[in-house]
Amino acid sequence: MVKSLTPSLRGYRALTILTPLVMIGEAVMEIVIPFVMGDLINYLNDCLDGLDTMQMSQVLLFGGAMLLCAFFSLLCGVLGGKFASTASAGFAKNLRRDMYAKIQTYSFANIDKFSTASLVTRLTTDVTNTQNAFQMCIRMLVRAPVLFIFATVMSYQIHVGLASMFIAAAIVLGIVVAIVLIKVVPYFRTMFKKYDSLNAVVQEDLTAIRVVKSYVRESYEIEKMKHATGEVYEYSVKAEKILNYLMPVIQVVINLTMVLLLFFGGRLIIAGNLQIGDLSKLLSYCAQILTGVIMVAMCLNFISMSRGSVERIAEVLDEKPSLSNPAEPVTEVKDGSVEFDHVDFAYRADAEKNVLSDITFSIRSGETVGIIGGTGSAKTTLVSLIPRLYDVKSGSIKVGGVDVRDYDMEALRNQVAVVLQKNVLFSGSISENLRWGNENATDEEIREAASLAQASEFIRDIPEGFDYDLGQGGVNVSGGQKQRLCIARALLKNPKILIFDDSTSAVDTKTDALIRAGLKKHAPEVTKIIIAQRIASVQESDRIIVMDEGRIVGIGTHEELLKTSDIYREVYESQVKGGDEDAQK
């Protein structure tokens, strides 16, 4: 799991190793300073007891040595902070970049598996959590044990018995902290889950506020919320109640160890077996040993809390793109012919029921084909197999006479333009958005595509024209306008096959007809596949495919289908019957 993340350390490996090293430098100084200080006190004690004569130069020597240590420690500490921040920010940057790059290689199936919302969380919150844990790791996780070990060694140098007492206290402390943390973690996990449900309640209420108010369900929602906040309260209190024991226990253990140290140390001093300065050293080391234990425990806890984030990031990085280019890809699409040969398809390999079953048909280059079918009849699925957005389960699809799996994916997709049902535009000007189709398009070409998509009229009405900013996700234009811009964007690709997936549903019949007429005139050689709910949109196609529950139930011209296909006739009647009556009048 952690292994998948290590490549993202690149460029910061040196700092990642240097940080703990300078932190060790700081830790060593923290051991040395109390030691010299103790010696200074011993010297003072001797002087006071008349064993030695006080010489200021001697005192200044002690002071100078300690100051040197302190400055070195300052240097190490500051460098440590600097290295750790730089390394962790850089690590986070690389992580985000690697994840984002990885996501770019994902197929539609990979994206569906994660869902966009979860990908966004992984790229944002999870990276931040990991960054913090990483910083903690390199700064503290080495420093704290080193401090612990050195302090222990020094204590043993001074007095074995007292040092052993510290170790005993450290073990007691370690056990207590471990028990508390182990007990508290499950409660915290539950609490986070309850937190999620609380968020869900608020979010659903906000998005559906019109529904809530329409049905006068305010008090129902309030009850839901009270239940959610109640659960958060319950588990937060449970978790924190356990945590409450931590600080006092730590305090008692540390302070009572100090008292015991004074007791035994005092007796040793009185008996002449220990010097006062050594007692002062031991007091410092005792504190360092015990806080070392706590620090390590806290670090481990923090790391375990962020383990979820690390796992989620690793999942993104380890995901294998479900589609890949063949070894020797075909890079040229000869023409716009499409051939389905006994195609079965399911979104998941283990799904019981196929979404598409036994689809066989062929389209000649330059033909216009309409697809009609009810909600859930798998029309979208059918066309998304042509640019190889998904791979078939069995059977084959050929474009320009070559199996889609033999093409270089980019080459294939550049020749097969799909206007997706779920249209998305991006922040930026209209022309920037249209240039997605062709980066090098001239202004002239852009105007032409917009005019073919019947978008030039409304663009002309906007003062900024093609420079108009569409806003995040294209919120600044209406549904119909969005659809026409998406069509223009696809046209700019200059593809051999053009697929409209219900892309004119928000456009009125006349504009819809104009778009089709324009395409027929200006791009006669392009194969056009049109999914629509309106019969009028497909009526004049060369052929119409009727889909029902993942199967083709009719292929033919409008007139033929009216005679042969019950479903087609029903759809037609539901839409046009009234009009016919009027026409007859």
Add this chain to the structure above:
Amino acid sequence: MPKNKKVQLPEEEIPEDVKKDMQKNALHGRGMRGPAIKGGGAKNPWKTFKRLMDYTLRNNKAGFAIAITAVIVTSLVSIAGNLFLSRIIDQYIRPLIGQVNPDFSKFYGILIALSCIYIFGALCAFLYNRVMVFVAQGTLKRMRDEMFEHMQHLPLRFFDTRTHGDLMSCYTNDTDIMRQLLSQTIPQIVSSAVTVVGTLFAMLYYSVTLTLIMLVFFLLITLAVKKIGQKSARHFLQQQIKLGKLNGYIEEMIEGQKVVKVFCHEERAKEKFGELNEALCMHSTKANVLTNIIGPLTNNIGYIQYIVLAVVGVALCTSNSWLGLSLYGATAMAEATGGVCAVTIGSLISYLQLSRNFNMPVQQVTQQFNAIIMALAGAERIFEIVDTPFEDAGGDITLTKVREKEEGEFCEEESADCWAWKVPAGDGTFSYVKLRGDIRFNNVTFGYNENKVVLKNISLYAKPGQKIAFVGATGAGKTTITNLINRFYDIQEGEILYDGLPIRSINKDDLRRSLGVVLQDTHLFTGTVMDNIRYGRLDATDEECIQAAKLANADFFIEHLPDGYQTMLTSDGANLSQGQRQLLAIARAMVSNCPVLILDEATSFIDTRTEKLIGQGLDKLMEGKTVFVIAHRLSTVRDSKAIMVLEHGQIIERGSHEQLIAQKGKYYQLYTGAFELE
């Protein structure tokens, strides 16, 4: 994750200035990720703080007082521990050194006393932590509940002018940081203050000279911390802004990832991402370096101070200068040292410990400083919600169940299945008007704000049992009409009558209870399919829900879900198609069994064949009831009793399909495709 998307009203119908507000809010609306420093902090921090404390203390005065007392005791105990140290060394250890048969009894006594004090301190720490859990968590729960409860009664305008991200962060970030303020920051500040003051006195007690030296260092540290803090705050703000930008980009691009794939735009997407990512990394490094330096810096300056003090202290111990005078030496040690009132070894050790304690609060308080600023900014946002006035509750006419005794005579009865408006006469008596579903607009004029009129002089009537349709271009005001009937917004001129009663005089909840609304954007709630249908009428039986689903033609797909009607829906029914969600919303409205039904583009994602089947179900259900239909698909509205064609907020044509076709006006153009609808 919440999306900062807000397209409840068709964009075009939202006035420009409101839109600007929304965009402004959207800028600050990235609250969900990372602690957002929004708008730079609270406008009136002191007032907000006082109000927050009032709010916290309302139910917790005693608890809070106990906690604060316990905090103070805990801090004092740790100072006392240090004072004991000097006495133990000077009075109980050093005098006994070298004695053959030392008398340990006093030494034991003082150690036992010290242990007791420490244990007492720990108990106090436990007490304050324990009490604070209840105070803080209780306050959070109360705050969330009250905020949510209040929010439920706010007018729709409130929701339309704010992003979800913004409101969500009030319940998450803003309240969470409040917990930190209550359970950590405030106790921390109290304890720091006590420690600083107490330690200062203790140190003066030991030596004035040393204390003066120490204060110089203290000043130095404080200045350094302040300077770095200010600088890092600037970078932190920058980091938040860059983070917001990057997150915004991620959200937008991942949302459109399939389009990126289809257009082979991966490399370009990575380029822009790289730029934003680098910018974030730069500021994040700078901000974090500065914060991470503060710790080692104060810590090590502390060491330097400790050393200087030690050297000077040692010098003072041995010299007889007046600089070495010590109150401690003069009082406690007078007899032991035979009148020498200088700094002693014990007091030096104690003093050095104290001086380390003295600097710690500076660092701790600085760390809390950001938390305070963010907490107060958060509290201000929370109070802003709580301070927003409720939407008006409407008049005093209520809806009640009645039994019709004879013509025009009603009596109230719980078990009856007939509804009537209960109109108070003002003298304690009531008259009853049968609920029929007759809706009239008389010269209604409305705009979302004063200067921009959306609907002009609209008059129309819908009799019970009639189906009225609205067609027209986006922005013509179709949805607005439905917003007015259920009083999501209030009209500026004219009147709307419901069964002859002005809707303003009807209790708003009862008004809405009588109207079934299906919106284009369907919203489902976490829960089973059955729960979602039952949302229309909470006391509906399973059979009634299934019946409604059958009428809405949703039964077929529901039966194919893994657990049928008991299938759990999550995140707004993400696993259902748009069309299926609309079918569920229609079933929900059918279950509510309201005399008036408003369908706002309710079948836009449903194919025409299914739509026709639903239509048959609806006709059966709505027999004798009023239906308003809004649609851009003309096949949806064709069989309406009357079709209103709206343009620029006015009804320009009205009549049945046949009449309008014969008229050869706008509708005819629309129908024959000669006019652009959207």
